[in-house]
Amino acid sequence: MFGTNLVAHRSKPEKITDQAWAHLQSTFGSAGDSVRDAARHTAHSARRGTVHLADGASNRVSSVKDEAWRRATAASAALAGRRPGLPWLWIIGAAGIGAALGWAAGSAARAMIAREGDEPGTSEGVEFVELSPPPNASVRMN
Structure with missing residues (x-):
């Protein structure tokens, strides 16, 4: 009686919100792991004296971090019920x-x-004439 599972009685929107929240947390976690791994790679590359590889790695870290931040912000706004601008x-x-x-x-x-x-032969040279029936023609009207 007291040991019932309250999660089973939740509505569909609440379940979706919980799933989205779990996904958001995993996204933040994986973004942090990616940034840490890339930073380690950058430090290792810098120690070897390869500035070119370090620059490329820092650019990748920056783009991954920016993309993760953009997605996390969008997910957070969606969970809060705000629509994108x-x-x-x-x-x-x-x-x-x-x-x-x-x-x-x-x-x-x-x-x-x-x-x-400006061209010759345009509609300015057309003359309209009103025609009337001949005087001896009999026209029947119903």
Whole structure:
């Protein structure tokens, strides 16, 4: 009676949250292990006097650390219920490209209309005439 498992009675979102939290903890742990291993490799390479390998290893450590930090921050925000922000730079860039393409299309259309007005045989020479039926024709209307 008192020995029931409380974890078995949890809802699905709570179970998912627990799994995400465990995954986040393992990600932090593995990122720390990766950074430690890379730092050891960097120190060992520096002792051998190979500056080139040390620079490459430190760049890898930095990129691994940055990626792990970015993912951990995103996971932490998701667990807290915060949604990721909008990519404003991409949105503004797409709007700018759209405006430039619209301006270019408008300019091309205006130039084409101007060229058509300069050519002979355009619609300016057409004369419209109103026709009426002959006076002796009988037209029946229903």
